[in-house]
Each structure stands twice: as structure tokens, then as C-alpha cells.
Amino acid sequence: MANRCKDLPVECWELIFSRLHHKSDLESFSMVSKQFLALTNRLRIGLSVIDSTLLTHGTISKLIHRFPNLKSIDLSNFSGDLDPVLVDLANSVSYTSNLEQLDISNHKKLPFKGLKELGRKLKGLRVLTCSNLTLFRDSDLYVIAELFPFLEELDISYPSTDYVLDSVYIASEASNLAVTDSGVEVLSVNMSNLRKINVSGNHLITDRSLVALSMNCLNLEGLEMDDCPFITLKGILSILRTCAALSWISVSEIHIAQSSSGFECLATSSRTLQKLEVSNSIITDEFLFMVANASLPLNTLTLCWCTDFTYSGISKLLCAYQSLKYLSLVQVDFLTDESMDDLSQYLRCLVTIDLSGCMRLTNLTFYALARNCPSLKEIYMENTGFGTKHCFHDDVKNPRIRSVNLATNHYLDDDSLMNVALMCPNMDFLDVISCTSLTEASIIGVLEVCNQIRDLQLDNCSGIKHIGKGAELPSLEVISAAGSALNDEGLVMIGSRCSRLLKLNLENCKGVTAEGLHAMVKNCRSLREINLKKCPQVSINSLNNLVFSSSSLRRVIPPCCSAFTDSLRGFYLHHGCRVYSG
Structure with missing residues (x-):
């Protein structure tokens, strides 16, 4: 059998590896043989680079030689100077000919020198993300427009430039401080192939920018x-009328008055609109009726933190769009269990629903969704009335539900959570953060029923000390138990059951000591990240022993960052592990 497997053609192995569910599975295969390492490297299309990555390989060019089919590089978590990295990337064009996406977010400024080289040599870049830059202004947009005229997607959202909204000051200095309409206008002229753009958080742009984008x-x-x-309603209407291909629009802080006109364009010009997201806005039933009557190909609808509409408006809208895949109605105060029971009849195609902040919803809504929505995979009911009513699941099972978020439901008890597990036996993600009425009894029961769980979020669950003894949990990769009662006994149980654990958050776990950590790490040989912030019984010396006894750890948040010297941080980096402040 071993010889027959060895003789399988490369194409067969690639087909097998491509069907694996998680990237961690590829990492396991890559360690089997040089042949498998080469195969898994060929299948990798995305690469995230951090400081320790370059410390290990020296330069990014040496690293990317291993991955001939890279299409995406993420430098958003790299804290060093981007210019030499991008220049090195540009000089390795024979290995980056397939590169389509680049993320340089979370840096102080745009790396002009590196981007100039990259723009000169790399003509295939289609997606550029530069979100959360400390300084981002019109001149930066001019550079991007000149260097990458063929970009199709651009994210310049939420620059963190600090300025004062003073009309006199802004008139003369705006373009030197932030992105303005002038920058967007130049961008729109030079980048006519643009398909998607995110300008969220750019506080000085107005309807002028929307007009420029719609025209060019x-x-x-x-x-x-x-x-x-x-940005006003007028600007939104102009782009809805002009952009015939527009399929996705996301907007916030808009006032759609009862007498607002112009949305008739939905019925004629926006037949392609599939995704409509509105948040923190005043909307009316009249607007929802117009959307309902427009016969759009909507598959995604978001109405979060919106006011002034009623059950009548949302009922007609959902009745009109029974093929919706995603629905978010965060903090819609008038929703009740009875109304959601009625609305769920229209949601048979729904895959994801978010009802967080709807305080009048309880277990009964969850039951109705599990019963009436056969396509449902994800339910978010954070900070609701879940647990205030007791109901039996009556053998209702929805095996398609995989992800459940019930965080901050203070009345959620063990019986209610067990009912959720029985209704969702294939659940692989569970978030019960700050559900203070839970004990380990329910977690033990959940893991018995849902033994394929992948991600378990238990932060601030003061009644949970451990996950119980039992069979191996081969899929469990992430456990977050910050601020919980997890102790050494709990760590031993995690070690005995979660051999493929990748990430563990133990922040502010007072009962965790070095003894429990070593017992856990000895069996969790794939562990890559651990957070020990505010763990008073874990010393620097014991952390040193932990890191140097584990070949897999790549990211550590220590109990106290002030005790870490630069030399010690460097020592950790040479071991392949980076120290974060948390």
C-alpha cells in the first residue's frame, strides 16, 4: 500500500490536498516528505508575512521562491520598513508574475519607493488594500492612480490621520491632511477599470466623489x-442611476425621510444590485416598500442600528426576497419571537442571519430558525434575551448549522445550551463569551454531541474551569478562555483531547501555572499562538522554557511585556516566535 501511494501521480496528490478543509492540514502533510513539501508549496496561493518570517528567511525573495503560484501577499502584520521588502518583491518578478493582491494596511504611510518599483515591474496587480494608514491624503491617491492604473479593487478605508473639522482650515489644507474629493476625482479618471472601492472612514469626501466614480x-x-x-442621499441616488453594473453598496448615517423621492431608480437602473447594507441610519417603511417592489436580485441585506421602520416594512421586504442568503437585523428593537416565527417562513434559502442586540428575542427564535430555515449555516444572537424562556427542541435537528454566536447572553444556562447542541449536531464554531450562567457541565455535553467543533470561545465565563475528560477532539484548533476560571486541571484536559490545537487564549486566567502549561504543550505539538497576558502565576523563566521546548510556537503574548528586553525579543525571533503586547 505504501509503495502504491508513493507512485501516485503528482496531479492526484494535488487533487487530494486541494480538498482538505483547513490550511493546518496542509502544514501537517508538508512535514511528511520533500515531495509533499514541494506539492503543498505549489498549492499555496496566499502568504501572510510577519517580522519573524523575514528574520528566518532573510529576504522575501528567498521566501517566495518556494511558492510558485502565489496570488496574494499580506504585509499588514509586518512592522518593519516596507520599502525594501517591496523593492525585493519587485526584483523577483519571475516568481511574482501571478501576484494579483497586495495588502499593506496598518502602516504609518504609503511606501512610495517600494510601490514605484512594484508598479514599474508588476503589471498584473488587481487588488490593493491600504486600510488604517496613519497618514493618507490626496497625494497618496495620485501615486496609486499613476502606478497602478489597471487596479480593479482598492481599499483606502479608515485612515487614522487626526485633524480638526474646521471649514476655514480644511479649505486651504484639506488635501495635505486627508483624502478629499479632488483625490477621488483624479483616481476615478486614471483607474477606469475599477470594480470595487472602499472609502469608509474618509471623513472629508462628499457627493462629488460619488459623481466622479459614477461618471468615470x-x-x-x-x-x-x-x-x-x-455623503448624502442625493449622491447615493446619482450612483444608483449611473452605475449599471453596481451590485453592492454599503452606507451608514443616511437619513431617508418619509417624503424622499428618487428611489424609483431602483426599479429601472439597479437590476444588478445584489448586496444592500445600511447601518446607523434613519429609514422608513416607504423606502423598504420601494426596495421590495424593485425586484432586485438581492442575496444580502443588512439593516443594522437603523430606526423609524416597522414590522410592516421588513415583512414586505423579506416576503419579496425569499432567496436571501444573508440577513442582518442588528438591534431592531421591535422584533419578537412571534414576529421572527412569521418572518422565518420567508427565509428558507437563508445561510447566515445576525439578530444581535434584539433584546426581545429568546430561545424560541433560535428554535424557529432551526426548524424553518433548512439552508441555515450561521446564527448570530449576541446580547439578546436568549435563556429567558425554556423550550424543548422536540427532536428538531438542523445538521447544516455550523456556526453559533450566543455571546453576552447572561441568562443562557446549561440546559439551553445543551438544547442548542442537540439541534445543531454538526456545529463547528461556538461563541458563548460572557455567558456567566454557564458551567463546564454544558461545555462537556456540547463537546460530546458536537465532536467536530473547531473553534470554542469561552472568554469571561467564570463558571467554566475545564472542558472535561473524554474522546479526542481532532478538529478543535482554537480555544479562547480569557478571564474564565480555566486552571491547570483544565489545561491537562485540553492537552489530552486537543492534539491539533493551534491557538489558545488564556489572558487573565488566574489559576494557570507553568506546570499546567507544560503538561498541555507537551501534547499540543501544533500550537502556534498563546496569550498569557495577566497570568500572574506564569513567570518569564517558565515562559522561556515553554517557548524553547516547543518548535511550533510562532506568536506569544507574555504575562507582562515590560519585563521583555529587546535582546530577549530578538532571541525569541531567532527561535521563530514573535512577542506581541496584546
């Missing part, structure tokens, strides 16, 4: 403009 970017499909206070 005729292929525009997606537009995100949340937290742009000078």
Missing part, C-alpha cells in the same frame, strides 16, 4: 462608504 468608473460593482458624514 463605468464597471463599478461595489462601493463601501460607511462613516462618511458628508
Whole structure:
């Protein structure tokens, strides 16, 4: 059998590896042989680079030689100077010819020198993300527009530049401080192939920017403009009328009055609109009726933190769009168990629903969704009334539900959570953060029923000390138990049951000591990240022993960062492990 497996053609192995569910499975196969390492490297299309990555390999060019089919590189978690990294990347064009996506978010400024080299040599880049830059202004947009005229997707959201909204000051200095309409206008002229753009959090852009995008970017499909206070209803209507290809629009802080006109364009111009996201806005039933009557190909609808509409409006809308895949109604105060029971009849195609913050909803809504929505995979009911009513699941099972978020439901008890597990036996993600009425009894029961669980979030669950003894949990990769009562006994149980654990969060776990950590790490040989912030019984010396006894650890948050010297951080980096402050 071994010889026959060895003789399988490369194409067969690639087909097998491509069907694996998680990247961690590829890492396991890559350690079997040089042949498997080469195969898994060929299958990798995305690469996230951090400081320790370059410390290990020296330069990014040496690293990317291993991955001939890379299409995406993420440098958002790299804290060093981006310019030399990008220049090195540009000089390795024979290995980056397939590169389509680049993420340089979370840095102080745009790396002009590196981008200039990259733009000169790499013509295939289609997606650029530069979100959360400390300084981002019109001149940066001019550079991007000149260097990458063929970009199709651009994210310039939420720059963190600090300025004062003073009309006199802004008039003369705005373009030197932030992105303005002038920058977007130049961008739209030079980048006519643009299909998606995210300008959220750019506080100085106005309807002028929308007009420019609608006139010059005729292929525009997606537009995100949340937290742009000078964008108005007029600007949104103009882009809805003009952009025939628009399929996705996200907007916030808009006032759609009862007498608002112009949305008739939905019925004629926006037949392609599939995704409509509105948040923190005042909307009316009249608007919802117009959307319902427009016969759009909607598959995603978000109405979060919105006011002034009623059950009548949302009922007609959902009745009109029974093929919705995603629905978010965060903090819609008028929703009740009875109304959700009725609305769930329209949601048979729904895959994801978010009802977080709807305080009048209880276990009964969850039961109705599990019973009436056969396609449902994800349910978010954070901070609701879950647990205030007791109901039996009556053998209702929905095997398609995989992800359940019930965080901050203070009345959620062990019996209610067990009912959820029985209704969702294939659940692989569970979030019960800050559900203070739970004990380990329910977690033990959940893991017995849902033994394929992958991610378990138990932060601030003061009644949970351990996950219990039992069979191996081969799929469990992430446990977050920050602020819980997890202790050494719990760590021993995690070690005995979770051999493939990748990430463990133990922040502020007072009962955790070095003894329990070593017992756990000895069996969790794939562990890559651990958070020990505010763990008073874990010393620096014991952490040193922990890190140097584990070849897999890549990220550590220590009990106290102030005790870490630069030399010690460097020593950890040479071991392949980076120290974070948390």
C-alpha cells in the first residue's frame, strides 16, 4: 500500500490536498516528505508575512521562491520598513508574475519607493488594500492612480490621520491632511477599470466623489462608504442611476425621510444590485416598500442600528426576497419571537442571519430558525434575551448549522445550551463569551454531541474551569478562555483531547501555572499562538522554557511585556516566535 501511494501521480496528490478543509492540514502533510513539501508549496496561493518570517528567511525573495503560484501577499502584520521588502518583491518578478493582491494596511504611510518599483515591474496587480494608514491624503491617491492604473479593487478605508473639522482650515489644507474629493476625482479618471472601492472612514469626501466614480468608473460593482458624514442621499441616488453594473453598496448615517423621492431608480437602473447594507441610519417603511417592489436580485441585506421602520416594512421586504442568503437585523428593537416565527417562513434559502442586540428575542427564535430555515449555516444572537424562556427542541435537528454566536447572553444556562447542541449536531464554531450562567457541565455535553467543533470561545465565563475528560477532539484548533476560571486541571484536559490545537487564549486566567502549561504543550505539538497576558502565576523563566521546548510556537503574548528586553525579543525571533503586547 505504501509503495502504491508513493507512485501516485503528482496531479492526484494535488487533487487530494486541494480538498482538505483547513490550511493546518496542509502544514501537517508538508512535514511528511520533500515531495509533499514541494506539492503543498505549489498549492499555496496566499502568504501572510510577519517580522519573524523575514528574520528566518532573510529576504522575501528567498521566501517566495518556494511558492510558485502565489496570488496574494499580506504585509499588514509586518512592522518593519516596507520599502525594501517591496523593492525585493519587485526584483523577483519571475516568481511574482501571478501576484494579483497586495495588502499593506496598518502602516504609518504609503511606501512610495517600494510601490514605484512594484508598479514599474508588476503589471498584473488587481487588488490593493491600504486600510488604517496613519497618514493618507490626496497625494497618496495620485501615486496609486499613476502606478497602478489597471487596479480593479482598492481599499483606502479608515485612515487614522487626526485633524480638526474646521471649514476655514480644511479649505486651504484639506488635501495635505486627508483624502478629499479632488483625490477621488483624479483616481476615478486614471483607474477606469475599477470594480470595487472602499472609502469608509474618509471623513472629508462628499457627493462629488460619488459623481466622479459614477461618471468615470463605468464597471463599478461595489462601493463601501460607511462613516462618511458628508455623503448624502442625493449622491447615493446619482450612483444608483449611473452605475449599471453596481451590485453592492454599503452606507451608514443616511437619513431617508418619509417624503424622499428618487428611489424609483431602483426599479429601472439597479437590476444588478445584489448586496444592500445600511447601518446607523434613519429609514422608513416607504423606502423598504420601494426596495421590495424593485425586484432586485438581492442575496444580502443588512439593516443594522437603523430606526423609524416597522414590522410592516421588513415583512414586505423579506416576503419579496425569499432567496436571501444573508440577513442582518442588528438591534431592531421591535422584533419578537412571534414576529421572527412569521418572518422565518420567508427565509428558507437563508445561510447566515445576525439578530444581535434584539433584546426581545429568546430561545424560541433560535428554535424557529432551526426548524424553518433548512439552508441555515450561521446564527448570530449576541446580547439578546436568549435563556429567558425554556423550550424543548422536540427532536428538531438542523445538521447544516455550523456556526453559533450566543455571546453576552447572561441568562443562557446549561440546559439551553445543551438544547442548542442537540439541534445543531454538526456545529463547528461556538461563541458563548460572557455567558456567566454557564458551567463546564454544558461545555462537556456540547463537546460530546458536537465532536467536530473547531473553534470554542469561552472568554469571561467564570463558571467554566475545564472542558472535561473524554474522546479526542481532532478538529478543535482554537480555544479562547480569557478571564474564565480555566486552571491547570483544565489545561491537562485540553492537552489530552486537543492534539491539533493551534491557538489558545488564556489572558487573565488566574489559576494557570507553568506546570499546567507544560503538561498541555507537551501534547499540543501544533500550537502556534498563546496569550498569557495577566497570568500572574506564569513567570518569564517558565515562559522561556515553554517557548524553547516547543518548535511550533510562532506568536506569544507574555504575562507582562515590560519585563521583555529587546535582546530577549530578538532571541525569541531567532527561535521563530514573535512577542506581541496584546
